Amino acid sequence: MNICKNWWKEAVVYQIYVRSFKDSNGDGIGDLMGIVEKLDYLKYLGVDVLWLTPVYQSPNCDNGYDISDYRSIMKEFGTMEDFDLLLEESHKRGIKIIMDLVVNHTSDEHEWFVKSRSPEPNPYWNYYIWRDGRDGKAPNNWGSWFSGPAWTYDENRKQYYLHIFAPKQPDLNWDNPQVREEVYSMMRWWLDKGIDGFRMDVIDMISKTEAFPDGEIHGLYGDLAPYCIHGPHAHDYLREMNEKVLSCYDIMTVGETPCVTLEEARKYAGYDRHELGMVFQFEHVELVKGKYGKWSDERFDVRKLKEVLDKWQTGMQGIAWNSLFWSNHDQPRAVSRFGDDGTYRVESAKMLATCLHMLQGTPYIYQGEELGMTNAYFENLSDYRDVESLNAYHELVEELGESHADMMRYLKAISRDNARTPVQWNDGENAGFTDGTPWIAVNRNYRTINAEAQIRDENSVLNYYKRLIALRHEKPVIVYGDYHMLLKEDPDVFAYERTLDGAKLTVICNFADHEVECPLLSNDAEILISNYQDRAQNVLRPFEAVVYETVSLSSCWHLRAAGC
Numbered sequence: 343m344n345i346c347k348n349w350w351k352e353a354v355v356y357q358i359y360v361r362s363f364k365d366s367n368g369d370g371i372g373d374l375m376g377i378v379e380k381l382d383y384l385k386y387l388g389v390d391v392l393w394l395t396p397v398y399q400s401p402n403c404d405n406g407y408d409i410s411d412y413r414s415i416m417k418e419f420g421t422m423e424d425f426d427l428l429l430e431e432s433h434k435r436g437i438k439i440i441m442d443l444v445v446n447h448t449s450d451e452h453e454w455f456v457k458s459r460s461p462e463p464n465p466y467w468n469y470y471i472w473r474d475g476r477d478g479k480a481p482n483n484w485g486s487w488f489s490g491p492a493w494t495y496d497e498n499r500k501q502y503y504l505h506i507f508a509p510k511q512p513d514l515n516w517d518n519p520q521v522r523e524e525v526y527s528m529m530r531w532w533l534d535k536g537i538d539g540f541r542m543d544v545i546d547m548i549s550k551t552e553a554f555p556d557g558e559i560h561g562l563y564g565d566l567a568p569y570c571i572h573g574p575h576a577h578d579y580l581r582e583m584n585e586k587v588l589s590c591y592d593i594m595t596v597g598e599t600p601c602v603t604l605e606e607a608r609k610y611a612g613y614d615r616h617e618l619g620m621v622f623q624f625e626h627v628e629l630v631k632g633k634y635g636k637w638s639d640e641r642f643d644v645r646k647l648k649e650v651l652d653k654w655q656t657g658m659q660g661i662a663w664n665s666l667f668w669s670n671h672d673q674p675r676a677v678s679r680f681g682d683d684g685t686y687r688v689e690s691a692k693m694l695a696t697c698l699h700m701l702q703g704t705p706y707i708y709q710g711e712e713l714g715m716t717n718a719y720f721e722n723l724s725d726y727r728d729v730e731s732l733n734a735y736h737e738l739v740e741e742l743g744e745s746h747a748d749m750m751r752y753l754k755a756i757s758r759d760n761a762r763t764p765v766q767w768n769d770g771e772n773a774g775f776t777d778g779t780p781w782i783a784v785n786r787n788y789r790t791i792n793a794e795a796q797i798r799d800e801n802s803v804l805n806y807y808k809r810l811i812a813l814r815h816e817k818p819v820i821v822y823g824d825y826h827m828l829l830k831e832d833p834d835v836f837a838y839e840r841t842l843d844g845a846k847l848t849v850i851c852n853f854a855d856h857e858v859e860c861p862l863l864s865n866d867a868e869i870l871i872s873n874y875q876d877r878a879q880n881v882l883r884p885f886e887a888v889v890y891e892t893v894s895l896s897s898c899w900h901l902r903a904a905g906c
C-alpha cells in the first residue's frame with residue numbers, strides 16, 4: 343500500500359477539555375496555566391499533539407462551542423499571553439497544539455450576529471441564515487440537535503434564524519463569500535501565531551440545501567440531517583479553504599463529521615482530494631439507537647462493533663487516513679461504555695487501549711482515559727451542567743412522557759457530562775483539580791483512580807498507555823502497516839493483523855468479561871505487549887489483550903513513498 347509519510351500520521355493526540363483539565367487559580371474552572379503546569383505530565387505520557395477544545399471568548403452556553411470573539415481568549419481560561427506561553431512551552435517539549443475551529447456557527451453575542459440581527463440592512467445582513475416565517479410559524483419543521491425547534495424568531499429583524507444547536511449558536515451562512523473570507527483570515531491569524539492545526543467542529547454541516555424543505559418527523563420535530571450534512575457545497579468550501587489556507591502550512595487537520603458515511607469520508611480525507619487530513623466518524627460510538635436516538639442505556643453489541651471498526655479500517659485503506667478514538671467530550675467514558683468499570687476496570691481499559699492504538703490511523707486519547715477514568719454516574723439532575731443533557735431531560739420527561747427514573751438511567755449511560763468531570767490528579771481534596779469549588783462535581787472514585795498513584799504503579803493504566811505510545815513511535819508497522827481482520831465470526835474477540843514488509847503484528851482483544859477460547863494463541867510467539875502479567879495459556883482471560891510480533895530477518899522496511 344502506498345501511503346505518504348506525514349508527521350500527523352505518526353502522532354498520538356491528547357484531547358484537553360480545558361474547563362475540566364486543571365485549575366491554576368482556584369476559581370473552580372480549568373485554565374491555560376493549568377495546562378502549562380501539567381505539560382511535564384503530558385511529556386511523560388509521550389503524546390505528540392494536544393487538541394484544545396475551544397478557548398476563545400464565549401458566553402459558555404455550550405462550554406465554548408459558542409464563540410463571541412475568535413481572536414481573544416475566554417476570560418475564565420486566562421489571557422492571550424497565557425496562550426502564547428502555553429504554545430511556547432509545549433513546543434519546547436516537542437509537543438504540538440491544534441485548536442478547535444468552530445465555524446459552522448458563532449455565539450449570538452458575536453459582533454457579526456449582533457449586527458446581522460439589526461433591522462437595518464448592513465454588511466453583516468447575510469452573515470447568518472435568515473428566513474421569513476411560514477403562516478406565522480417557523481420556516482420549516484426542523485428540530486435543533488439540542489432539543490426544541492431549529493429556528494428562532496428575532497423581533498428586530500422580524501425573521502427567523504437557523505441554529506442546528508442551541509438558540510445561542512446561530513449558523514453562519516457559508517454561501518456568503520465574505521463569511522468564508524472572514525473565517526480564512528481568522529485561521530491564518532492563528533496559524534501565523536504558530537499553532538499546528540485544527541480540529542474542525544461539525545465541518546460537514548457548513549453547507550445547507552437551499553430549499554429548506556420540511557424533514558421527516560422524529561419525535562417532535564423534522565430531521566434536518568439530510569439537508570444540512572454534506573450539503574451541496576461542503577466539499578467545494580473545504581477545497582477552497584485548503585487552497586487558500588491549509589495548503590500554505592505544514593499542519594494537521596481533522597474534521598468532526600457527524601453522520602459521515604465511508605463514501606463521504608473518503609472525499610473529505612482522501613489522499614488525492616486536497617480537503618482535510620482526516621475526519622472523525624461516529625459509527626462505532628452510535629451502535630445503540632433507542633426510541634429517542636442516543637438516549638438509551640442499552641449495552642453495545644460486540645459483533646456490531648467489530649463490523650464497524652473493520653468496515654472503516656478496510657474501507658479507508660489506501661484511500662484516506664483514519665482517526666481513532668473511543669471517547670471525547672461528547673461521549674461517555676470509554677471504560678464504562680465498552681469495557682467494565684467495576685471488577686475489570688484496569689484490564690478492560692488496557693484492552694481497549696491496545697485494540698485502538700494498534701489500528702491504522704491517528705489515535706486520540708481523551709483526558710483521563712489514560713487513567714481509566716469512569717462515568718460520573720450523577721444521582722441528581724442538579725449535578726448535570728450540559729445544555730444537551732438538560733434540554734433532552736426536559737423534552738423527554740416533560741413533553742414526551744418518559745419517566746424521571748428512566749431518563750436518569752439514560753443520562754448515567756450517555757450524558758456528555760460523564761466525561762466532563764475534572765481530571766483526577768491525586769487523592770487530595772477535589773482530586774487536586776482545584777483549590778476552590780469545581781464547576782462540575784469530581785467523580786467520587788478519585789481516591790483510587792488518580793494520576794499520582796498511577797505514575798508510581800508500573801502496572802497502571804497510565805503506564806500502559808505510555809508503553810503503547812512509545813511502541814507507535816518505534817514501530818512503523820503500527821503506523822503504516824496494512825490491516826487485515828482475523829476471526830471475523832467470533833462473538834467476543836476482535837483480532838487483526840498488521841503487516842509492513844517483513845514485520846507482522848497479531849492483535850487479539852477479548853471484549854468479554856469471561857474466559858474465551860482463541861485459536862490464535864501461541865506459546866512461542868514473541869509478545870510485544872499484553873495487559874496481563876503472565877502469558878495466556880489456552881484461553882483468553884476476561885478482557886485480555888495480547889499483541890504478537892513476528893519479524894522476518896531479511897526484511898528491510900522502507901516507505902514506498904514515490905510521488906508523495
Ligand code: TEU
Nearest residue numbers: 404407444487507543544600636672730
Ligand atoms: O459536536 C457535534 C455533535 O455532533 C454533537 O452535538 C453530538 O451530536 C452530540 O454531542 C452527541 O451527543 C460538536 C462539539 O463536539 C460539541 O461539543 C458541540 O456541542 C457541538 O459541536 C456544537 O458546537
Ligand code: CA
Nearest residue numbers: 365367371373
Ligand atoms: Ca481557573
